Amino acid sequence: MNCNDTPAADAPPVPAKPAAATHSIILVGLMGAGKTTIGRLLSRHREMEFVDSDYEIVARCGVSIPTIFEIEGEAGFRKRESAMIDELTQRQGIVLATGGGAVLDPVNREHMKARGIVVYLHCSPQELFLRTRHDRNRPLLQTEDPLARLQALYAQRHPLYLEVADIVIDSGKQSTHCLVRRLEQELARVEAAADQA
């Protein structure tokens, strides 16, 4: 197995199974970056509970995200999302996949930064376009030119994702298996630094 992500020679080894964590790991990034996919895999690897904020909103409302956008507009969805982010970031020891736009609200950003280790799954708009082009479940991409929309969202949000992130991982060119391995290496470093503080 070659992940092309060999850590530096002096980097600490990655623990096979980290000790039960009390902190949460919060994944941010644009639509299609892999927050749900990687979050679920990471949670299995760490034996932590996985929670997806989009899924929780849908479960509580009983209707899909496109339907919430249709009835309440984006503003209505954002209100629900902010309440959900506040609630979920208060939980400890979970892997939390956030919605792609959760970083837009400064209060959400403060909650994320203060309450967990934040991981930005970074990906280019072109790659995101390839991953999401057949999906009808993302209302913001139901436009004539979804690539242009992704480029605009990237320009707006990339600085916000960077602002909240403790770890930035490039999710574009690696398999999900390699990404989780790489993420564990980065998490081990951040967790060790936090333990010493």
Ligand SMILES: Nc1ncnc2c1ncn2[C@@H]1O[C@H](COP(=O)(O)OP(=O)(O)OP(=O)(O)O)[C@@H](O)[C@H]1O
């Ligand atoms: N590293 C990867 N390499 C290739 N494909 C990937 C990778 N990560 C995720 N994908 C694929 O991209 C698609 C979108 O992934 P996912 O739903 O996890 O993104 P997301 O960040 O949760 O998006 P959203 O913000 O819309 O919820 C899925 O089909 C998934 O299988």
Ligand SMILES: O=C(O)C1=C[C@@H](O)[C@@H](O)[C@H](O)C1
């Ligand atoms: O990037 C966004 O603004 C969104 C991303 C999805 O996760 C959903 O939260 C919703 O489709 C909006």
Ligand SMILES: [Mg+2]
């Ligand atoms: Mg998702």
